[in-house]
Amino acid sequence: MTQHGTLGVAVIGTGKMGADHVRRITDVISGARVAAVVDIDAERVKAIADGIKGCAAYTDPAEALADPGVDAVLIASPGPAHEAALLEAFRHDLPVLCEKPLTPDAVSALRVLEAEQKLGHRRVQVGFMRRFDAEYIELKRVLSSGELGRTLMLHNRHRNAYCPPGFTDAMLINDSVVHEMDVTRWLLEQEITAVTVHHPNPSSNAPEGLHDPQFVVFETDGGSLVDVEIFVSCGYGYQVQAEAVCEKGTARIGDQHGLLVNTAGRWGGGIAPDFVARFEEAYDREVQQWVDATRRGEISGPSAWDGYAAAAVCEAGVRAQAEGGRVEVEMIERPAFYR
Amino acid sequence: MTQHGTLGVAVIGTGKMGADHVRRITDVISGARVAAVVDIDAERVKAIADGIKGCAAYTDPAEALADPGVDAVLIASPGPAHEAALLEAFRHDLPVLCEKPLTPDAVSALRVLEAEQKLGHRRVQVGFMRRFDAEYIELKRVLSSGELGRTLMLHNRHRNAYCPPGFTDAMLINDSVVHEMDVTRWLLEQEITAVTVHHPNPSSNAPEGLHDPQFVVFETDGGSLVDVEIFVSCGYGYQVQAEAVCEKGTARIGDQHGLLVNTAGRWGGGIAPDFVARFEEAYDREVQQWVDATRRGEISGPSAWDGYAAAAVCEAGVRAQAEGGRVEVEMIERPAFYR
Amino acid sequence: MTQHGTLGVAVIGTGKMGADHVRRITDVISGARVAAVVDIDAERVKAIADGIKGCAAYTDPAEALADPGVDAVLIASPGPAHEAALLEAFRHDLPVLCEKPLTPDAVSALRVLEAEQKLGHRRVQVGFMRRFDAEYIELKRVLSSGELGRTLMLHNRHRNAYCPPGFTDAMLINDSVVHEMDVTRWLLEQEITAVTVHHPNPSSNAPEGLHDPQFVVFETDGGSLVDVEIFVSCGYGYQVQAEAVCEKGTARIGDQHGLLVNTAGRWGGGIAPDFVARFEEAYDREVQQWVDATRRGEISGPSAWDGYAAAAVCEAGVRAQAEGGRVEVEMIERPAFYR
Amino acid sequence: MTQHGTLGVAVIGTGKMGADHVRRITDVISGARVAAVVDIDAERVKAIADGIKGCAAYTDPAEALADPGVDAVLIASPGPAHEAALLEAFRHDLPVLCEKPLTPDAVSALRVLEAEQKLGHRRVQVGFMRRFDAEYIELKRVLSSGELGRTLMLHNRHRNAYCPPGFTDAMLINDSVVHEMDVTRWLLEQEITAVTVHHPNPSSNAPEGLHDPQFVVFETDGGSLVDVEIFVSCGYGYQVQAEAVCEKGTARIGDQHGLLVNTAGRWGGGIAPDFVARFEEAYDREVQQWVDATRRGEISGPSAWDGYAAAAVCEAGVRAQAEGGRVEVEMIERPAFYR
Numbered sequence A, B, C, D: 001m002t003q004h005g006t007l008g009v010a011v012i013g014t015g016k017m018g019a020d021h022v023r024r025i026t027d028v029i030s031g032a033r034v035a036a037v038v039d040i041d042a043e044r045v046k047a048i049a050d051g052i053k054g055c056a057a058y059t060d061p062a063e064a065l066a067d068p069g070v071d072a073v074l075i076a077s078p079g080p081a082h083e084a085a086l087l088e089a090f091r092h093d094l095p096v097l098c099e100k101p102l103t104p105d106a107v108s109a110l111r112v113l114e115a116e117q118k119l120g121h122r123r124v125q126v127g128f129m130r131r132f133d134a135e136y137i138e139l140k141r142v143l144s145s146g147e148l149g150r151t152l153m154l155h156n157r158h159r160n161a162y163c164p165p166g167f168t169d170a171m172l173i174n175d176s177v178v179h180e181m182d183v184t185r186w187l188l189e190q191e192i193t194a195v196t197v198h199h200p201n202p203s204s205n206a207p208e209g210l211h212d213p214q215f216v217v218f219e220t221d222g223g224s225l226v227d228v229e230i231f232v233s234c235g236y237g238y239q240v241q242a243e244a245v246c247e248k249g250t251a252r253i254g255d256q257h258g259l260l261v262n263t264a265g266r267w268g269g270g271i272a273p274d275f276v277a278r279f280e281e282a283y284d285r286e287v288q289q290w291v292d293a294t295r296r297g298e299i300s301g302p303s304a305w306d307g308y309a310a311a312a313v314c315e316a317g318v319r320a321q322a323e324g325g326r327v328e329v330e331m332i333e334r335p336a337f338y339r
C-alpha cells in the first residue's frame, strides 16, 4: 500500500456490526475498500464478496490475512474469536481495528498486550466509538480546556428501549456499562480503581432473570466519583447522557434536542430508537479516522491498553454485581509502550 | 383608609375575570378586601357578597362607589361599560384598576384621558398583566440593561388552543394582539406608528368566518420592527413567546420548559391549556402591586395613556386587516401629564 | 378566631427566615397578620413590631403564645429551640408551622410526636417548602398518575454557589440533604431504610475542613434507589434538579430554562443565585396553604412524623458520612395517628 | 465509468468552496475521486493537483471536461462563470453538481433550463445543501407525514456573526435569503409568488451602506406565509432556525442544544461560528448522495428548475428591497420535464 493508495481491509465477522462496517467502508468513507470478508458461513461470505468489486471471500481468517490485497484488518467477530484473529494480524504485522471487547477477559487481553509489545510498535485500535461522537468530543474539549476546573464527578445515563433475548446481568456490565468505563477513562484520563453496584427494584418490563435497572459507582485513581444508571429495558428509546460536575461548573450532553414539536398539549421531540441511530456518525468517523491514520502509517484512537483496562474493570464490575459491596479493580501497571 | 389599613375594593363586573379578581383579593393577595361587588345580575351579585365578610352587593356602579367602605375600584365589566365607570370613579377621586380595554375605541379613550387630567393627578392603571409576568419582567430587564445593545426586532407568537364562539377578525386584533401592542410599547419604550396584516391560509380548524392565523407587522417611532403571529385555534394549547433581536444578541421567552418527560419515543413536556394557567401569577402580582401602590397613595403600572395608545393602534390594526396594506396609526401627542 | 377572621400569627425567631416570614404574612399572603414577634434580641423585636399594626413584641415565647391575639405559631428560631416552642404551643393547643428541622435529632423529635399525640389531634406542619414548589408538584402529579409506571430510581442534584462560614460535613446532611430526604419520602411515598455516602475529591473551592461535593445514596422500603449529589460550593449558582426513572419513562425538573439569550458565541440563560430566589413562590404557597387550612380548622402539609423521619435519616446519613459504608436507618413504626 | 467504478470528478473553481469540495471528495466521501481541477490561477491549480494521485490541472474548463478521466463535474466557480461551464458539461453529457446560484439571474437560468431539456434527460443538481441537513430532513419528514396537518406559516431566522467586506443589500437577498427561498419551496412544495421586504433600524454593527437586519415576507401559491429575519452582522455566531406553524402544531429546528454547560451564573452552550461548522455534515451528505446517484446513472436533489426558481424569487426580492412594497414573482410555468 502506497501512502496515497486505497487501503485494502479484511473484515472478519459479517454479523450485524461486521456487515455494517462492510457497507461503511464501501459506500460511506473514503480511502479504503473491502479487500476480503471472512465468516464461518461460506455462503453468506460469498454473497457479500460478490457484491463488491475486487473483494475475496474466506472462511479462515488466517488465509484472508495472507491475501496480498489485505493492508489492514477490522475484527467484528464474536469476542471469544478476537484473540486468535489479533495474533494472526500481528503475524502479518497488519493494523487492526478491533470491535470491543478486545478479548472477553483481562487474562487474555494481557496476552494480546504482550504480543503487541513484541512487535515493537502498536497495531491495535479498539472500537470504543463514543470517543468519535461529536457531543462526547465537545464534552472532552470543555473538560480538557480547564475552563470548568477539575472534574469531580461524572453522572451517566445509559438506557436502551429493549435488550436482546438472553441478556444477562454480566452482559449488562460487559456489553453496556463497558462504554461508560471507557468514557470515564478517556474523559477523566484516570484509571478506575473500584466498582460498587446498587440494585433498585427491577422494572416489571425487565426480562425474567435480569436485574434491570442497576446503578453502578466507579472510583478512580484521581479521586473522581462516577455513577452510571444502566437500564436496558426502559422501553421508551435509546438514550445516553453524561454530566460532568467540575469545580467551576457542570457540562451535560445527551439531551438530544434537535427538532422541537408542539402538538396536542405537549412540547418536545423524538428519541433515537437505538445505538445505531444515535451513534451512526460516530461509527463513520471512527472508521474514517482509523483508515486515515493507517494510510499515514500511524496508530491513534483507543489502544489495546484501553481494551485491557476495560476488561479488568468489567471483571470487578461483574463481581461487585454478584457479591454486593465494593470491589477493587486489579490491573497491571501501565507499560511505557502504551503511554 | 389609613396608610396601614386594608384597602376596600369595589369590583365592578362579576363575569369570568371579575369573579376571579374577587377570589384573588379575598384569598390570595394581602392588604385588600372586597368591600363591594357590582353586577346587573342582582341575584348573582348578592350570592357573591354573602360569601365575603363585610362585602355589600350593588347593581348600580354609582351607588357602589358612594359606599363609604370603598377605597378603590377594579373594573371588570364589558368594555363598553368602562367609560361610565371610570368617570364615576373620577367623581369620587378613587384609584382604579381597569381591565383592558380602557375603552373600546380611541375617541372614548381620549375622553377618559381628558377627565383624568382634570383631576390633576393620575388615578388609572390598565390591566395589561403581561407586564407583571416573571418572564416578561426578566426580558425587559435584559433589554433595559443594555447588555445586548439596542433592540432592532421583536418576534411574537400568540397561540390559543381554541377561541370562544362568535370570535371575529376584529376581536383577534382588539382582544388578542392588543397584548403584543402593549408589550411592544412597554419593552421597547417606543410608540407604534404603522400596522400591516398578512393573511396566510386559514387553518381548517378555524371557526367559520374567522381568518386564523394572521401575521401582523408593527413599525415603531424608534425604527424597530415587530411581528406577531396570532393563531387562536391552534388546537394544541396556549403559548405566548417573544424573541427580541438586538445588536449584540437575542433573548427569547415562552418556551415553558419546566418539567421534562421522556416516554414512548418522545422527550418533552406539557403546554399550558389557557391564559389563566399561563398568567396566573402575573394576575396575582398585578393586583398585589396595584393594592400596594394604592395603599402608599401612589399610582404605577400601565396608565390610561397606555390604554389610549392600545386603542389607537387597534383601530389601525383592524383597518389594515380589513383593507390590506399598511395603515398608519393616528395618535395625539403624549401629554406631559402621562410622561 | 372566627372562620372568616384574619389569623393572628406569632412568629418565633426573627433571623433571616423569620424576618422573611413576617414580611410574607404582612405583605404577600392573605388571611393572616403577624400578631406577635418573638426574639431574644429585645430591640430587634420591638423595631419589627413597631412597623406592623397590632403586632406585639416579646422576648419570651411562652408569653407570646399566651397573648389572646395569637391564633397560630410560626417557629423560625434555631433548631435547638424548637422542642420547647412546640411543647408550649401544644399547651395552648395552637396550630404550628415549624421551620425544618422539627428538632435537631430523632430522640427529641420522638418526644414531640408523643406530645402531639397526647393532644388527640395533629397540630404541626413542618417547613419542607419543596412540597409547595410548582415543579415538584408537577413531578409528583406525573409520578402519582401512574402514566410512567412505578418509580425505580430518583437522581437528585443540589448545588449552592457558596455555603455560609462554619458549614460542616454534618450540616451538609442535616441542613441540605435533608430536603432530598423529605422529597424522596414525599414523591415515592416510601421510607428511607439505609444511607451510603461517597466522597469524590473535594473541590479546591470547598472551605477548609469541608468534604464538598459528596454523593449520597438512599435505599427505600419500597426498593427504590435514590442518589443525591450535594455540592455547596459549586460557585456558579443555586440549582436543584430531580429526575425520576420509572418503568415507562423518566421525568426531570430543575433545568430552569425561562429566558434564553444568544450572545457572544453562547446560548443560554441565568441561574438563580440562591434558594430564596429559586423557592420564593414555594415559601409563599406554603405559608398561604397553612393559613388557609388553619382557618378552616384543618391540618395539612408535612407532619411531625415527616420531621421525625427526616431526623432519623439524617442521623444515619451523618454516621455513613463519618464511618464509610452503608448505614441502616433506625425508626419506630409509624403510629396510626400519623397515617 | 462502470457501475462499481470510482467517479472521476472535475472540480471547476478552487476558491473556498471549491477547495473544500476537493478535500471532501478526496478525504471524506466514498466512490469518487478528483480527476481534474480547474482554475484561472495556473499555479494554484497545479499545486492542488500535485497533491492528489491521478488528478490533472487545467485553466480552461472546456479542456478539463474533455479529459477522458472525467465522469462528472462539480462547479464551484463564481456565479457569472456558471452558465458557460454548465453548457460545456451538457456538450459532454456530464452530470453536474452546481454550487448555488445556478446562474446570477432568471434569464440566464432559463437558458440553462432550455439547454438541459434539449439533452432529453436531467443532468443538473444545484447546491442547496440545507436539503441534506439532518435537522431540515427531520422537519421535512414531520411536515410531510401529515401528523401536524397543513403548514400555514414558516418563520425563519438566518444570522451570521459577520459578513465579508463589500457585502451589499442585493447580496443579502441573492446569497443569504436565497437559502430560505429554496427551503420554503422544498419544505412546503409550493412556489413563492410575492415578496415584501421590511427594514428595521440597522444595527450599529452593520457595515457602512448595508441595511442589516432586514425582514422578508414571502407569499406562496399554496397560500402559506413565510417570514425570514436576515441579520448578517449579528455578532454572536451563526444561527439558522426554522419554525413551521401547522394546523395541529408547530415544529422548530435550529436551537442547537447539544452540550449544556452551567457556569458562572449562566446555563447554556456554544453557538456555531459559521455555516461551515453548522452545515459541515450537510455538505458531506450532499456530495455523497450526488456521487451515489450519479454512479447509479440517476439524478436527484435540487434541479436546475430549483435554481431557476430561486433566481426568479431573488429578482423579486431585490426589487422589493429597493422599491418598498410587495413585488410579485415572475416565473414561467414549470415544464413537465422538471416535475
Ligand SMILES: [Mg+2]
Residues within 6 Å of the ligand: A024, A025, A026, A027, A028, A029, A030, A031, A032, A033, D030, D031
Ligand atoms: Mg471507501
Ligand SMILES: [Mg+2]
Residues within 6 Å of the ligand: B024, B025, B026, B027, B028, B029, B030, B031, B032, B033, C030, C031
Ligand atoms: Mg386580601
Ligand SMILES: [Mg+2]
Residues within 6 Å of the ligand: B030, B031, C024, C025, C026, C027, C028, C029, C030, C031, C032, C033
Ligand atoms: Mg396578610
Ligand SMILES: [Mg+2]
Residues within 6 Å of the ligand: A030, A031, D024, D025, D026, D027, D028, D029, D030, D031, D032, D033
Ligand atoms: Mg473519495
